[in-house]
Amino acid sequence: MLILKIKKPNSLVFGMVTFVVVVLVVLSLWSYRRENSVAKADRGTAMQVSTTVDMNAQSQLNQDFFVECRLERDRLRSEHSDVLREVIKTAENDELRQKARNDVLKIVVEKERETEMENLIKARGYTDALVLIEDTAVSVVVKTNSLSRENVLEIADIISRVSGAKPEDITISAKE
Secondary structure (H helix, E strand, O other), rough: OOOOOOOOOOOOHHHHHHHHHHHHHHHHHHHHHHHHEEEEEOOOOOEEEEOOOOOHHHHHHOOOOHHHHHHHHHHHHHHHHHHHHHHHOOOOOHHHHHHHHHHHHHHHHHHHHHHHHHHHHHHHHOEEEEEEEOOOEEEEEEOOOOOOHEEEEEEEHHHHHOOOOOHHHEEEEEEE
């Protein structure tokens, strides 16, 4: 008779799962950035960004872009949180359990800050905005066909105040 012993997740498994989630997020952002105009919010060289869109071919795709990105962001966070909660339940030591708790708290705080920044940008008159916090960098996609230098600086100021990110670590994109 063959008996298999299932080990509780250890730090290697936790690290691998975290790595996979980070890679998925980075690949999603990399793919998005390749397809859209991007401007760095550098106060000295801020420039106008415009995206040319074929309204007939892409109107349906663009219409739901912001909703789809939020859903995907929330799905990935939920999966990551589920893994962390399992680690909290089954961790072999308090150090690993505490690290998982801190990571769950970090996810919650990032979500709150992203929502706050999106709402502040929308309060400035934009139809929609999507904010993604990535460690020390912040990516912003604003629903508009172009951004002036002043628009970029205004959005960068909001992001910098709420997130604490440096202007050179903020990427602002325009998408119709």
